[in-house]
Amino acid sequence: MINWNGLLKSYRLWRRRLVYPVISLLVAVSLCLTTPVQTQAIELLPFLLRGVQVFQLSNLSPRQEFDLGTQMNDQLRQEVRISRNQQLTSYIQSIGRRLVENSSDRRDIPYTFQVVEDKSVNAFATTGGYVYINTGLIETAENEAELASVMGHEIGHIKGRHLVNQMRQSAIASGVATAAGLDRNKAVGIGVDLALNRPRSRKDEYDADNIGLRLLTDAGYAQSGIVSFMKKLEGRSSVPTFLSTHPGASDRVKSLERQIQLQPSNNNYGLDKAAYKARVRSMLY
Missing domain, CATH: 4.10.810 (Virus Scaffolding Protein; Chain A)
Incomplete structure (x- = not known):
């Protein structure tokens, strides 16, 4: 019952x-x-809200910045071809570690250095420590100091949070940002587009140059690497993304030369052209 x-x-x-x-x-x-x-x-x-994540780009924590960079990396892997050449990737990572380990700021995020199989002379960075170097740039560099100078410049963009600030400005201008923040998928899409297709501002480029020069010097590389590589690209008809904005390469060279005169260094590591070219040939061909 x-x-x-x-x-x-x-x-x-x-x-x-x-x-x-x-x-x-x-x-x-x-x-x-x-x-x-x-x-x-x-x-x-x-x-x-399952599956929804909102970012406040004006106040990202290091963990959120890394998560955002990781999600951008997932999408970028569909846009560019990441090299599977472990020997070359390990070499690039060793240079990146040398630059980062000798830096005193922004040690709150891990850094990931990857090689993009692309003949164009270019490099770019996103957020959370992700740096990308094209094979075309690796081949164009005359020595390791020149290659390290470009990597230092891209690390400088990360340390300055330049892409995050640019994403925030773009989101506000396009009206996709809300009072709560920016939806994850929209943030990732904006970040990838900015990293691949749009140059930085004049202020950001100078800032990244100065940070890159400091990283280069602190890591023991020859300061001349950053100047010689920029001079090499001044007369090119196809200008890399990291040089395709105002100020022009010649103005940036002059600024860097003034910085070097103010704080000269006797470092000469990374200038061996023959050793560098032989090493790159053995890994690329």
């Missing part, structure tokens, strides 16, 4: 324990989403 009184009591108990808390949670969320304190809503959104 069914105990109807018992079933009714169980139903009422279940309703109190489950339904009421759910209602309370929904009310709390509603209040958070309508209150001026946006940070509360931002903290709750990733948990309440």
Whole structure:
């Protein structure tokens, strides 16, 4: 015989324990989403909306910056061809480690250095420590100091958070940013487009040049590497992305030469042209 009184009591108990808390949670969320304190809503959104992540580009934590860079890297792997040449990749990573390990700032993120199989002379960086170097640039460099100078420049963009700031400006200008922040997928798309297709500002380029020169010097490389490589590209008809903006390469060369005169170094590591060319040939061909 069914105990109807018992079933009714169980139903009422279940309703109190489950339904009421759910209602309370929904009310709390509603209040958070309508209150001026946006940070509360931002903290709750990733948990309440499955698959949705919102970034506040004006206040990214190192972990969020790395996560964003990782998601960009996933998309970039569909846009460019990442080299599977482990010997070449290890070589590029060793140069990158030397530059980063001798730096005193932005040690709060890991760095990932990858080679892109592309004959164009180019390099770029995203967020969270991701740096990409084209094979065409590796072949064009005369020595390791020149190659390291370009890598230092790209690390400089990461240290200055230049892409993050550019993404924020682009999101606001295009109207896709909300009060809560920027949706993950939109942020990734904007970041990849900016990294691949659009040059940095005048201020960002000078800043990355100065940081790159400091990294080059602190790592023991010859300071002349950054100047000689830039001079090599001045007369090219096809200008790499990292040189295709104002200020022009000649202006940047003059600025770097002034910086070197103010803080000269006797470092001469990385100038052996023959050793570098032999090493690159053995890895690329």
